[in-house]
Amino acid sequence: MYKRIATSRSWLFDVRRSFHQEPELSEAEFKTQEKIMTLLNEMNINNYPSAATGVCGVLLKEESSKTIGLRADIDALPIQEVLDLPFKSRIDNVMHACGHDAHTTILLGVAKFFSENTALQPCNLKFFFQPAEETIGGAMRMVSEGVMKSPDVDCVLGLHVMPYLPVGAVELREGKLNAASDLFEVKIIGKAAHGAYPTKGIDAIVVAASIINDIQTLISRYVSPLDQAVITIGRIHGGAKDNIICDEVVFSGGMRTTDEATRQLLKEKLQSLVMSVCSWSGAKAEIRFEEGYKALINDIGVTRHLKKVFQNELGEANVYEKELPSLGVEDFSYFLDVAKGAFYHLGCGLKDRLDGALHTHDFYLDEEALVLGTYLQVKAIIACASDL
Template sequence: MNKIDKKDKGKKIDRIDQTLKNPKTHTLIKEAHKLKDWMTEIRRDFHKNPEFGMEEFRTMGKIVEYLEALGIEYTSGVANTGVVAIIRGGKEGKTVGLRADMDALPIQDEKDVPYKSTVAGKMHACGHDAHMTILLGAAKLLKDKKDQLKGNVKLFFQPAEETVGGARPMIEAGCMENPKVEVMFGLHVSSEIPTGEIGLKYGQMNASSDTIKIILHGKSSHGAYPHKGVDAIMMAGQALTALQSVVSRNVDPRNSAVITLGTIKGGSQGNIIADKVEMVGTVRTLDPTTRSLVIQRVEKVVNLVAEAMGGKGELIREEGYAALINTDSIVDIVKLNSEELFGAESINIIKEPSLGVEDFAYFAQAAPSAFFRLGCRNEEKGIVHDAHYCLFDIDEECLVLGAALQAKNVLSLLGEED
């Protein structure tokens, strides 16, 4: 993420305050700002009542309440706790999707705020409470303009982004069909970017992930007679060394890949040749071709090293999230809309992809998409902590800006607002 000078941060926070008072401020921002108290109340309720992935039953119920109050049709219980809603426009046209994730993290909330989590060991430490709130705010703005829309808006409240991934089962349940979603937008709040700024990444944005378990089978014997056994620990040492060559010698250096083995377990006694060693790790890659290549090479190295030493190798792969690859033309839409709403100086172009994962990737595979970062940092308010940390918080002004931008993204494709 681009570094922001502290002096610039202060100026940009002041600019947001000035923007809201400026008579030339975009209509959507003014309309969204009228919803600020409503959205703040919603966000704080979600924050006080976090739920883990696939357990978001209260959260689902509250979303349904808000949608009913707004007069928006919906289907709940999609992929267990997900909600899919639709705003049907006054005219025929394409369908645009907006997504928000719902789940919390197993973190104790240590903030001293009135909206601190009331559930021990659970916390919205990644901003999903804000994402749901922003989507509801955008829904309110778009519902009020539904007669102007040339097409439809689908709203996806997705469970379990932090755990098993709710995007894929929602898509498998048909959420992108009837009517078919042709363009998708998603966002994530970022404490690395000041409120009022947007982070945009063209092309590859987040890595794919795979959990790998390597099992090396040998033959046990007394340590005094090693020739009678097949040493699985020796195999593990050779395999660890050989696996380092997969990234350095098999992957195009212009691409990226990571192989990390975080645990190793084997042996029972210091004087006994180990007959089995297990290693568990993660593989991260940025495109499907490299992903397939790395997994194939890891499996071959494991098998051949073990075979060469008289044993047997086994690779168990648990496929994780796909790589998130943005569609450049859709990112351009977000860029143009951000410039119109917040000014050209609001744009941060992210140069390097993240090797972290994000299951919006499955929506991006299903339709041309843009996933972007929404600044929520405010040093004057002490809102500076990273996500997945016990003191994480957001500048709630970002709720207004996020709702306005997501509504603008839809309107720029389905029709112009008054």
């Protein structure tokens, strides 16, 4: 089967390079969407737009009542590419620096394989080409539009290329893999006064400083040391003049958690802390939360099944267990809200250069990962279908 997929190597490389040369930012993936739909049409795979600039492809299997979904994100980043590649980005300050061009190509490779080898297709397949993963998120919108229905998806799979792993290696984790994210903004309202007469005012800077210092104790005293959570204050603004007691401070930050109960607890404790400090200081406060992505939690059974498949294909030494969850976010989590499934990391690094990083202007991947990624997804589909 690998040899059969490898015959599409040139096709995979050409498709990926086409996406790489014409990257598009979140919510503007119009040409990308058009390319994907054109390729699916050439494969005679039914498809339709979703979440404005995304695509859902559907390849039905006659008399099958089971369905597996696969997802790839398709948006690029506002980064200027510096590597002088023959297929370098043609768009100023836009680059596929997170490997979404590779994810899209791998998913198209899987679609191509099963469209050409229908006898090997084990069940209904759905292909989710998701926009806006880097910004507002496209997964939740695709799910809300019904891509997981008609036919209902029983299992969903996804992957992300990782440059710190060489081609030929994968990384998995049972359960928690990525954190949930939330933003918050706090406005402290004090009372202005001359700096020489502080008792006549309420110093919003002092109040804000007290809250910010105490925020760090929320992690150390309300979150188990065996759990993962972080709160970061990224911005603070306030004050009009050096000799005036500040009457308003606004600070904002982000919160990352890997457990929904911890997520809600920290929100409650943060709000309680802000109001408590303001109560004794005489200040007033406004606090606003902006909910981000949910935590990505892999199904343990599906993950173990994938692990066996990958160990058989790659050897045990090339299948890594991720020790701890990442506090980075990934909105594949919204697909996992609807069906069991798993998300894993695919090695794309050059063996002599494993210090590369995502979201950098010199991000580079070994294109052999496209062939292996397609093969592993095909094998994963066949294996998972047997357990549905």
